[in-house]
Amino acid sequence: MKSVLVYYSHYGNTANVASEVQDYLRKLGTVDKLEIEYFSKNKGLLERVFYRLLPNLVNIASIKTDLKEYDLICFGIPVWGGRPSAPIIRYLKLCKNIQNKKIICFYIFGVDASAKICAEYVGKALGKKTHRTIVNVFIPWANVHDDNFIKDSFREVFKDEKTT
Numbered sequence: 001m002k003s004v005l006v007y008y009s010h011y012g013n014t015a016n017v018a019s020e021v022q023d024y025l026r027k028l029g030t031v032d033k034l035e036i037e038y039f040s041k042n043k044g045l046l047e048r049v050f051y052r053l054l055p056n057l058v059n060i061a062s063i064k065t066d067l068k069e070y071d072l073i074c075f076g077i078p079v080w081g082g083r084p085s086a087p088i089i090r091y092l093k094l095c096k097n098i099q100n101k102k103i104i105c106f107y108i109f110g111v112d113a114s115a116k117i118c119a120e121y122v123g124k125a126l127g128k129k130t131h132r133t134i135v136n137v138f139i140p141w142a143n144v145h146d147d148n149f150i151k152d153s154f155r156e157v158f159k160d161e162k163t164t
């Protein structure tokens with residue numbers, strides 16, 4: 001199985017979980033890890049709030065958006081103001097050829113209700129591109145360094161996949 005792991009991380013929490021998920025995906029076959037970044041880095045808080053409100057204006061650095069070659073797509077999503085961080089919103093608009101793929105979204109969040117609202121938003125955005133059910137995994141910000149918590153959270157998700 002060929003997997004891709006696409007994520008954005010400003011403070012490093014989503015990146016930390018992405019590394020753990022990468023280890024899982026490696027057991028299933030090959031995995032490409034793609035980090036979404038702003039085209040010009042070191043954005044301050046005000047700029048990031050601006051882009052969160054107007055995500056269509058975000059310029060992300062060059063990244064693969066055609067995901068045709070992958071069987072499984074995994075998105076790592078920091079929750080920010082009840083939505084995915086702006087670079088993720090932009091990427092979800094740009095990515096293509098994801099229909100009929102297994103899609104897993106993991107959310108790094110501080111507030112439970114906010115993470116659920118964010119997942120609904122992502123479900124609608126991806127729902128325009130695929131009819132398959134999206135699998136959601138929720139990792140509270142406080143648990144991003146708890147390896148056992150992360151393992152338990154993903155165990156169920158990967159239980160039916162064949163390891164190589």
Ligand SMILES: Cc1cc2nc3c(=O)[nH]c(=O)nc-3n(C[C@H](O)[C@H](O)[C@H](O)COP(=O)(O)O)c2cc1C
Nearest residue numbers: 009010011012013014078079081082109110111114
């Ligand atoms: C300015 C700011 C806004 C945030 N807004 C939310 C939010 O609306 N809902 C939520 O559940 N968590 C929120 N969080 C918590 C983030 O989801 C959490 O810090 C996450 O770990 C960030 O991911 P990263 O470290 O990969 O950048 C916010 C954090 C910051 C700093």
